[in-house]
Amino acid sequence: MSRILVTGAAGFIGSNFVRHLLRARSGAQIVGVDKLTYAGNLESLADCTEDARFRFVRCDICDADAMAPILGDGIEAIVNFAAESHVDRSILGAQEFVRTNVIGVQVLLDLARAHEVNRFLQVSTDEVYGSLGPSGKFTESTPVAPNSPYSASKTAADHLVHAYHHTFGMATLITRCSNNYGPYQFPEKLIPLFITNLLEKNKVPLYGDGMNVRDWIHVQDHCEAILTVLERGTPGQVYNIGGECEIPNIEIARRLLGHLDCDEDMIEYVTDRPGHDRRYAVDISKITKELGWRPRMNFDDGLAETVAWYLANRKWWQRIKTGEYQEYYEKQYGRGGVTVKPE
Ligand code: NAD
Ligand code: DAU
Numbered sequence: 001m002s003r004i005l006v007t008g009a010a011g012f013i014g015s016n017f018v019r020h021l022l023r024a025r026s027g028a029q030i031v032g033v034d035k036l037t038y039a040g041n042l043e044s045l046a047d048c049t050e051d052a053r054f055r056f057v058r059c060d061i062c063d064a065d066a067m068a069p070i071l072g073d074g075i076e077a078i079v080n081f082a083a084e085s086h087v088d089r090s091i092l093g094a095q096e097f098v099r100t101n102v103i104g105v106q107v108l109l110d111l112a113r114a115h116e117v118n119r120f121l122q123v124s125t126d127e128v129y130g131s132l133g134p135s136g137k138f139t140e141s142t143p144v145a146p147n148s149p150y151s152a153s154k155t156a157a158d159h160l161v162h163a164y165h166h167t168f169g170m171a172t173l174i175t176r177c178s179n180n181y182g183p184y185q186f187p188e189k190l191i192p193l194f195i196t197n198l199l200e201k202n203k204v205p206l207y208g209d210g211m212n213v214r215d216w217i218h219v220q221d222h223c224e225a226i227l228t229v230l231e232r233g234t235p236g237q238v239y240n241i242g243g244e245c246e247i248p249n250i251e252i253a254r255r256l257l258g259h260l261d262c263d264e265d266m267i268e269y270v271t272d273r274p275g276h277d278r279r280y281a282v283d284i285s286k287i288t289k290e291l292g293w294r295p296r297m298n299f300d301d302g303l304a305e306t307v308a309w310y311l312a313n314r315k316w317w318q319r320i321k322t323g324e325y326q327e328y329y330e331k332q333y334g335r336g337g338v339t340v341k342p343e
Pocket of ligand 1: 007008009010012014035036037040041059080081084085086100123125126177178179181186
């Protein structure tokens with residue numbers, strides 16, 4: 001597999017995956033597609049666009065006519081990261097979540113089928129399994145029970161992917177990962193929001209009692225797992241991915257206060273997220289036993305590196321907070337489609 005389409009390439013995990021693929025597979029030819037919504041940032045791919053093996057096209061995955069020529073260009077595999085990804089935004093309005101996360105996936109599946117793409121990897125989430133009590137972990141056979149409009153839309157997509165494998169024999173793969181952290185994460189998610197707020201001497205909003213638990217994984221470990229599944233996973237299968245690192249939100253907040261020399265009074269307890277899932281924890285024995293993947297990054301080291309990255313890359317996140325990052329590509333390329341480095 002050398003010609004790979006990465007959708008959602010200008011987002012947090014997509015941009016890290018493009019960078020990982022360029023480093024790890026010298027023969028890879030990558031087309032990165034992104035609609036450049038509020039969450040997409042061409043500045044996250046600045047170093048990659050200089051590589052002759054990478055081409056970026058601004059495109060909406062729901063737009064079958066615009067996507068078809070990209071697929072027609074000999075694409076052998078698709079890794080779909082494109083999504084509306086923030087739970088709080090899905091509570092404010094679900095329409096874009098259904099459009100991109102469900103209809104977008106159906107459009108991609110139809111195009112992949114028409115163009116006989118060899119592998120289709122859907123990047124899904126552990127949130128499809130719903131919420132855990134104090135014990136137990138999500139396995140691949142845990143019944144899906146999504147609780148937010150976001151996770152419901154991701155679950156619908158997983159069902160479609162399964163159906164295209166079952167009905168048409170397409171070589172599909174689904175990965176379900178836990179909470180990622182690391183460089184280039186949009187500062188609306190817990191860790192980058194808290195780091196950037198504290199750097200700007202603002203308080204951090206902790207939902208409810210702060211005792212909700214997430215299973216944290218460094219984005220680089222997630223990218224390595226995705227490439228492993230893409231290359232060696234069994235078609236039709238689901239693979240859980242996780243960091244084996246359960247931490248309550250209050251503990252994350254306290255560790256960040258420590259890193260940035262701030263007092264506990266910088267935590268502001270705020271009204272809880274409606275329908276807030278209490279605990280996620282992922283059982284990774286299937287991917288470990290079948291494909292030999294395990295997370296490598298220790299959380300304390302990863303968090304320290306991440307804080308250091310946000311300190312060293314103030315311009316990247318400050319331009320997001322002021323909105324300048326969106327003016328950048330509109331000034332450079334206008335409001336329409338962008339192709340960086342056409343072939
Ligand atoms: P993100 O919001 O940072 O990136 C999503 C990208 O998709 C953005 O660049 C956005 O512009 C693009 N996009 C949105 N709608 C599009 C459309 N219609 N057409 C083309 N591009 C579009 O999200 P992320 O955190 O990088 O997540 C990537 C994927 O991984 C998502 O599918 C998400 O469900 C999944 N996931 C995320 C996590 C996590 O912790 N962040 C964990 C597990 C799974
Ligand atoms: O589990 C994987 C999922 O992780 C992905 O599928 C999603 O795309 C990704 O956004 C993430 O979802 P969460 O809702 O778990 O992530 P978020 O960073 O929004 O919140 C993490 C926890 O922190 C959650 O319990 C809510 C809490 N929180 C979040 C924010 C933004 C706060 O207490 N305060 C906040 O301001």
